[in-house]
Amino acid sequence: MFDLDLRDYSKENEEEYFMLSIKDEKNGGDLIIELEGRLDTTTANQLEERVNAVIDGVTNLTFNLKNLEYISSAGLRVLLSAQKIMNKQGEMVVSHPTEEVQEIFEVTGFSDIFTIQ
Amino acid sequence: MKKTFECEAKLENLEKIMGFVESNLEAINCNMACSMQISLAVEEVFVNIAHYAYGKLDEDGVPIPDTGSGPMSLGLEAEEGSVTLTFTDEGTPYNPLEREDPDITLSAEERQIGGLGIFMVKKSMDNVIYEYKNGKNVLTLIKQV
Numbered sequence: 001m002f003d004l005d006l007r008d009y010s011k012e013n014e015e016e017y018f019m020l021s022i023k024d025e026k027n028g029g030d031l032i033i034e035l036e037g038r039l040d041t042t043t044a045n046q047l048e049e050r051v052n053a054v055i056d057g058v059t060n061l062t063f064n065l066k067n068l069e070y071i072s073s074a075g076l077r078v079l080l081s082a083q084k085i086m087n088k089q090g091e092m093v094v095s096h097p098t099e100e101v102q103e104i105f106e107v108t109g110f111s112d113i114f115t116i117q
Numbered sequence: 118m119k120k121t122f123e124c125e126a127k128l129e130n131l132e133k134i135m136g137f138v139e140s141n142l143e144a145i146n147c148n149m150a151c152s153m154q155i156s157l158a159v160e161e162v163f164v165n166i167a168h169y170a171y172g173k174l175d176e177d178g179v180p181i182p183d184t185g186s187g188p189m190s191l192g193l194e195a196e197e198g199s200v201t202l203t204f205t206d207e208g209t210p211y212n213p214l215e216r217e218d219p220d221i222t223l224s225a226e227e228r229q230i231g232g233l234g235i236f237m238v239k240k241s242m243d244n245v246i247y248e249y250k251n252g253k254n255v256l257t258l259i260k261q262v
Contacts, residue, residue: 041131076233
């Protein structure tokens, strides 16, 4: 039979590992949002709130994903909703995804929806 | 290596289950791409169980998300060349493999997010098997590493 694993995986030092850090820089109609960490079910809402708070009047939105290690369907949902907003008011670019994140975009067909640089 | 993780099927336990999986994958030298694909599959399946397995049923017998919870377990077995993940819950019988794949050629405006999670699971794993036995949903994911 299986050994039951009773370690506490929520311990403090692992908390940071599961975080998302969001940096945004707005300059007139240009907005750059830099993501670092994990865009998953837990963190997707943080990004959605942040995007909704700053997206008014933006004509050029860039998501810099250079330091994004992980994305799940919850994260794709937020990027898709940003893309839909930007289709109405300007352009959106997804820049420097890692190889692993790029593969997720390809498998899910999002590589055809996003402008990836 | 064989390990089992048990918890209540609630979203707040997502970090714990991910921690369990990822720390055990480190121990078997899974590379980054492979580890991300396994993590992704675990998140998508766990989130589905947490939302729907124990949800109260509406008049059409469809679970209403986040209206109940109950036990779930994840078995992780690593052998040379493969990792097997076995999710078990005692909720409403549900075979996620019957769900139709999303049309991934649609434009941003037409794209639906529903069904994307399980589609990503199928794409990132080598084999996904669903069984309903002894009153339990058992979903087995196999990944060659």
